Amino acid sequence: MSPQSKSRKKKQGKAPGRRPENNSPYGALLESAAALRSESWLLADAWASELYATLWLAGSGHAPLIDALAAMDDPAALTALRALSGVGSAEHRTAAFEAAETVAARGAAEPSWYVPGIEPDFRDAYLVTNLLGDVEVVAFTQERAGVGETVLFMRQPVLGATAIELFATPDEGTKALLEDMIASTPDAFRDEITPLSATGVYDRVWPDVVQFWEDGPDEEAEEGLMGDEDVRHPVQLIALADARVSVLVPTEYEIPVISPxxxxxxxxxxxxxxxxxxxxxxxxxxxxxxxxxxxxxxxxxxxxxxxxxxxxxxxxxxxxxxxxxxxxxxxxxxxxxxxxxxxxxxxxxxxxxxxxxxxxxxxxxxxxxxxxxxxxxxxxxxxxxx
Structure with missing residues (x-):
């Protein structure tokens, strides 16, 4: 379940123009990446997360694609690498970043949205639940290059993340997304919006990210990625969520443990x-x-x-x-x-x-x-x- 009102937000979808080329196994990917060059960083991250999920479901690994893109003197390849450097684990982000630096050093033009050295900074976060607390919505906003970006997690205790959405934060702020959600789904949620700290978000959501990768792919994940666009599944944005949640806390931070x-x-x-x-x-x-x-x-x-x-x-x-x-x-x-x-x-x-x-x-x-x-x-x- 995600916010339904369209007046305050723009949902990030698939990048346009995925027409395959016959002369390269990466033709369709490069054409798709080229279409991202004048789009937004937010859309690029969503595109990269979906690509990451495709590789994960296929079991083909991340490294071969990074190596192939690093060997290309192509602005589209650089765009793909810049996008990939924003999703997935720290190791995978670093590999994509280093490959992007290699391509950029050969003179490939950067995408219009890329700003060197910019990382998402935590702005605010909020929690909404249903009456009995079986459904939680955690919305946290980070700012990058002056633009607010909100990741919304819908989760259930025990079961973990059931949906992940990414939004350009409305001018009214993060709470506006949640107010729309509450208003558009009567009786589904309590009319209470509770502020969360960055560590509060991490404590709730990071175990869901870990659980998702540990459980491995399933048929629902594949359908969520390859099927009808209305079918939403965490697989589509889990790599992006991995990157965004992991930077909320210092590397030495540990989630508090409930005493036996x-x-x-x-x-x-x-x-x-x-x-x-x-x-x-x-x-x-x-x-x-x-x-x-x-x-x-x-x-x-x-x-x-x-x-x-x-x-x-x-x-x-x-x-x-x-x-x-x-x-x-x-x-x-x-x-x-x-x-x-x-x-x-x-x-x-x-x-x-x-x-x-x-x-x-x-x-x-x-x-x-x-x-x-x-x-x-x-x-x-x-x-x-x-």
Missing amino acids: ERTDEVVAAFLASEHGIADVEAARAFAEIVVGAAVEQNRDPVVYGPASLTAVLILNVAARLHVSDADLALLPEIVRAWAYFTVDARDLPRDEARAAWDEEMPTVLAEFSEAYADPELAAERDGQFR
Whole structure:
């Protein structure tokens, strides 16, 4: 989900003119890069990120393309290298930059948007969530050569990034994008926009970038890149996000880790709450699972919503643990009690948040039941619920 209003922003799309040439394996790429020469740095970065994703999905590697472009005396090759030097890992950016310097030294003309020595500087960032915190939107703006550029992450705890968008920051500022998003999707988000620091953005989003690369390509990633343009997938801008997020903090910065003691603290608080469960040991076993999963993911264990709770029920219970029939019968009551506990622990609007959980709970339990009945997951279980 991304902002829908078109009055304040311009979405960056694919570069125009990708007609292949017959005389070079890089003909189509060079023609596409040539079309970028008089465009914007923002569009060049989006183009380079998509190219990076294509190479990643194909498994062809980054180095052969960089080496080929470095050997060309062509302004289009220099444009491609300048664009590629702004996306991907620090190692890949450096390789593209050094190759670009080599081509430039031979006299190739620079693209109109390129300014030597300019790096994106953090301007501001904001967070928007839905009521139960299962969907987060992190929008952060960096300024480069006097131009504001906003990267918008939509993410879910446990699942990571579900969409990434890039915008030319409107004159009204970063908050204007989020105000448009909230207004255009009634009831989807809380009407609260919370400021974030650069480290606050990094702490939330960098693990998603790492998780994305570690999980590897999938069919949805390929469809998101090669299919209908309306299909958005993080693969399109993940290389750009990698570069933009990594420069938010010093190289020696480390994300704060949630203390293991938080597990005992939250489990005790849950058992002391008005959970109404007669079998306290079953309640304890469940709490230890969901709290432990959150701490392992470096998330505060009371920050659960329907999607994140469903994911943990499937990944940490259905796929790992044998649950007796008696405990399976108790789980709906325990899951609901846990959900209500997280509402109070986070000081959410109690009636509204509980009603939201009540609406989603049948789906949460049905998806868990379906997963628990899956023979493939059953074969993987090697532990006990209690």
